Amino acid sequence: MEKIKTILRTSDWEKVGIAAFYGYFAINILMKAFAYDHGDDIYKFFFIFAMTFWAIKVVTTKYTIRETAWIAVLLGIGLMLSVITKQNTWLLLFMTIIAMKNCSFRQMIQIAVYLRVFCLFVLVLGSAFGVFDIGFKTTPDTNYVEIPVYSFAMNEPNTAFLAVFLTILLLLYYNYEKLNLWWFIGTSAMALIFYELTFCRTGIAVFFFTWALIIFEKIAKDRYKVIFTLSVPAGAIFSLLVMIFYDGGNSFMHLLNHLVSGRSYIMSSYYKAQGVSLFPRVQELFYGEYYGLIDNTYMYVFLYCGGLVAVFFFVLVQKTLMRLYREGHYKELAMITAFALYGVLEQFVMNGFMNPFILLCGILLYPDILDQNTAGIEK
Known part of the structure; x- marks a missing residue:
């Protein structure tokens, strides 16, 4: 018994937690890479192991008061969205960011x-x-x-x-x-x-x-790379304008809708049928009048999560973009810009296991995740 107590006292639990986080991340990447989803039995089986690893990481990590406060906010928003929209994407995104402390991107x-x-x-x-x-x-x-x-x-x-x-x-x-x-x-x-x-x-x-x-x-010279920080706002504004002003009788709009395989029509149809809301809405509302999948990340967040949560998301992302630019992380900005375009055409971009660059929002909580010497590589 004394030997067990000694091991518990002397073990480096922070490193155990870091290893557990990488296990959590690897399992989720593996499931997405094999195209498994939450409805598949094999996904549910491995998800239990992933969540066990996540729990180990969280309980072995020391958080500051500021970090704890933000963790409470993120978990609260994530749980609310999960319950109301019956979508776990945002909750898993926040949970992953929360557990990234001391880990290397x-x-x-x-x-x-x-x-x-x-x-x-x-x-x-x-x-x-x-x-x-x-x-x-x-x-x-x-x-x-x-x-x-x-x-x-x-x-x-x-x-x-x-x-x-x-x-x-x-x-x-x-x-x-x-x-x-x-x-x-x-x-x-x-x-x-x-x-x-x-x-x-x-x-x-x-x-x-x-x-x-x-x-x-x-x-390009560094000062011109500030254009990367405009990628997400540009995608969001473009998507919003298309959704609001889409007119199938307009030749340009008709061509645009054809090029994006009907995405403009689908977004516009939901907007005209359901309007917009400041607050999250239940999924059944969209299936009552079903027009198809909302293959646009920006309007998917806006229509499902509501205006207030959408603004919260976009403010966090924009602050991340500005932080990355100020710190000279230009290659990360280039990757985020690529996904910003994909976000106009698909809804997967908020999934941190398909788009790991969305996890860079964690830099607002843990500034050293892009440091090559963070735990997990060399410390």
Whole structure:
């Protein structure tokens, strides 16, 4: 008994907690990389382990009074949104940020890179050799001609391309200082091959936009990189204006709606049918008059969470962007800008296990998470 007490007194519980957090993060990345969702039994099974690791991290971490106050606010908002909207995305986002203290963002990215490369390899190779369902179907191209597409054991072809995009983007960020013409050629070839197999126009457009951002970040003077801090406000304002003023009879609006596969019409329909609210709204309200998925992160947050929570989110994100700019974290800003564009076209951007760069909001609570010498790497 005395030996056990001695071990408990002398053990470095902070490092145990850090290791537990990386375990929590890895499990969630793994589940998303294999395209499992909260409705799948295997996801529920592994989620229990993930939450156990999260609890270990939180109880072994010492928080300041300021941090504790913010943790209470974030958990309160997250729980409220989870209960009202029946969506756990925001609660998990806040829980992950809360547990990031003393952890290294680069170590998290390293974990995500290895797991996503492995999972993508398994899914694509397994689908090619018949281990998994390759998900063959046809879809109309821009000329309304039916073409073959494949989902590679995932829900949809677009989901398959998204998995490819996320893997490439993480590789680009992780090897940022090594990027050159060969990286551009190699990643472009991979993206174009999967574009041919999935016909995901959204993904291929954002991929090349990401490379444009990388080139700009590498050649532009630092003072011009402030434009990165405008990415989220620009995406939010553009999305709001399209939702409010969409008119299918207008030729430009009609073309825009066609290019984004009906997203403008869907947002506008919910806005006209349900209006807006300052407060979160129950999910059933949107299924009463169902027009389709709101594939726009900005308006998804605004319509589901209400104006007050949406403003809270966007203020936090904008403060994060300004902090990153002041501290010279330009490559992180370039990645966030890429996801800001994807946010106009998809709703996954608030998920920290698909878009780990949203977790950089944690820099407002824990300024050292981008420090290479934070715990988990070297301390």
